[in-house]
Amino acid sequence: MLDIPSPVRVHLEALLAAQNDMGVCDAIEHYAPAGKPSAMNAPHLPKVAGIDSTVPPPAHTVPPTAQTTPAAAVPEDAPALTAPGAVLQDRLAGWVSDLTTLHELTERLARTATLDEALRELLRAGAALVGARRGLVVVEPADGLGPDTTVGLGLGRADLGHLETVPRGATSYGRILDAVEGRPGGVPDEIAQPDLLAEDGLDPRQREVAARLGFAASYAVALATGTGSRIGAAVWLYDEPAEPTERRRHLVGLYARHACEHVARLIELDRVRAADHTLREELMPSRLPRVAGVQLAARHRTGPRGGGDWHDALPLPDAALGLAVGSVTGSGPSAVAAMGRLRASLRAYAVMEGEDPVAVLSDLELLLRLTEPARSATALFAYCEPALRKVVLAGAGHSPPLIVGERRTEFVETSLSAPLGMLACWEAPSVEISPEPGETVLLYTDGLLYRTGEAMDRAFARLHAAAASVPKGSRDDPGAIADHVLHTVLPDGLDAVDSDEDVVLLAARFE
Structure with missing residues (x-):
């Protein structure tokens, strides 16, 4: 508030006319006394409109303050006069209120x-x-x-x-x-x-x-x-x-x-x-193939930054089926692009020599070493013959599959092997398994284990307990098995876990 000395008196209409012609600041300068005011103070201006009200009231709600001149000193026929300080205080209070309102509204928007x-x-x-x-x-x-x-x-x-x-x-x-x-x-x-x-x-x-x-x-x-x-x-x-x-x-x-x-x-x-x-949806299979003798289900969740985990299921000659899961190091668009190239290459190698998973992964390792020398990857490929319930698989630095059935729930014993791109020449023996009718082979990526936030041995134990606790009524549906495992291993859900890891589950139930 401007404390203008009482000897200075300005008619209200003259002040408003000056404001319209030259602006409020020029009007203040025009009508201010030449000398220094006897007293200047700036109390906190009242807040007229607030953000919390549904509709902010008009800013100019402070009524003009009447001139406090003694009645004896003012003739009865004199025109009404208003102290300029009251008018300016009213307008300044309105401007401050408007600016405060806009500031609070924009802060809410920025959040x-x-x-x-x-x-x-x-x-x-x-x-x-x-x-x-x-x-x-x-x-x-x-x-x-x-x-x-x-x-x-x-x-x-x-x-x-x-x-x-x-x-x-x-x-x-x-x-x-x-x-x-x-x-x-x-x-x-x-x-x-x-x-x-x-x-x-x-x-x-x-x-x-x-x-x-x-x-x-x-x-x-x-x-x-x-x-x-x-x-x-x-x-x-x-x-x-x-x-x-x-x-x-x-x-x-x-x-x-x-x-x-x-x-x-x-x-x-x-x-x-x-x-x-x-892009990620197009790089992943839009739907899983239908092959006699086996039922398939997949669950794939990408981390917030985008990762390089993938899964695949493709029909092969002689009524065979190829199953694959893998993970490329890194995250973001570059990892997604590398994952797409690696997955496409694996599909080509699987069509040419899918019956030998070791040869498929060997070719993939050579390609990765030549084209992506600064990147490594883990992968698992399984060649399935559903009619014979026969599965031949090989893994490169990947977690072992899990067999889920009424009589057993156990990890497949695969040989230890380094990830692709870590050795000058990759090779590891394959493993053959024979699932019983009604059993499900569960393939997954390491992201499921990492998202638990526990040590790997405890994460494996949690995964095993989740698979063993699948209700009997859900064992005929590979999708229900995958959902039960996910909800049991990660009870708070995938979105509630603070992790950048991708999660991939691929379930194959043999009839």
Whole structure:
């Protein structure tokens, strides 16, 4: 607050006129006394509008303070005078309150980590700023790369469906999104419809939907980044005819400019995540083959950074079946790409000489050493003849498979071997097993053991106990066996574990 000496008196109308002509700061300088004030103090300004209220009250709510001149000193016919300090305090308090509100709203927005969270926070904050109760935001990036989505505030899925039945050109967000830059009118920054039902030429379907949903006015703003790239539009709906004041429009405009930058970053992040997910899904088998005499099920969960674990099942000549699991060192896109190359190579070697798993892994090791000299990998390949219930397998630094049946639950005794790429020449003997009818061979990657957070011997013991505890009614379904093992080994779930490790389970039940 500015403590201006009492001898300085300014008529209210003159001060307001000066503010409009030259700005508040120039008006203060113009009407300030030439000498130094006798006293200056700056008490904490009262907070007029707060973030916690549903709709912030107008900033200028402090009534002008009357001049405290003794009645005897003021003639009865003198015009009413107001101390300039009270007017300036009122305006400064409003500005401080607005800045505080915007600061708190943008801090809330900055804490959102996903696109959906950010859009919902944008709607809530905008509704508080413009004094509305409901709204929706439509995201349609101008580059056409997506994601295209619609999020509502106070509107259910059915309500959004009703709004989508309105012709796009009749909606305020449609006019914003479909406007073309360079044409007369350009892209509107805002569209206010203070009384929808009273508008001439209102689309009949829009009138019907407005009556059904119970809104009578709307206010829409364009969402665009600082570079002018359009990302969508936000619309807030009023239950009664209404229109935001100039102050509210200014505040929501400032907030929307900041929110658009944050939303644009989340859109880019969402695109990267979607592309990475699509890449990993395409590198993994989209479905498992159907081979007589065996049932297959797979569970694959990639870590947050993207890893190089994979599984595969491919039909081979003479009604045989090849099963493989493996893991490439590292994480991120480079590991995913290396995993794709290694998996494709293994498929080729399996088709040519799958009946000899040692030869398959030897060829794979040579390829890895020549093409990926700085990378190593573990792998296990099994050549299965379902009609004979015969499995020949070999592993390179990989954990042994687990046989799950009614009479036994045991690990397959495989020979110890180094991972691929660790030795000048890899070779290890293969192992042959004969599962009984109804038994399941469970192949997995080390990520399942690492995610337990325990020493390897205890992790193996937990895995064995989980497989042994499969309910009898679930032993006929390899998918149910895989799910039971996952939920037992990791009771808190895959998402609750703080680990970057991938998890792969491949179950083959022999009939």
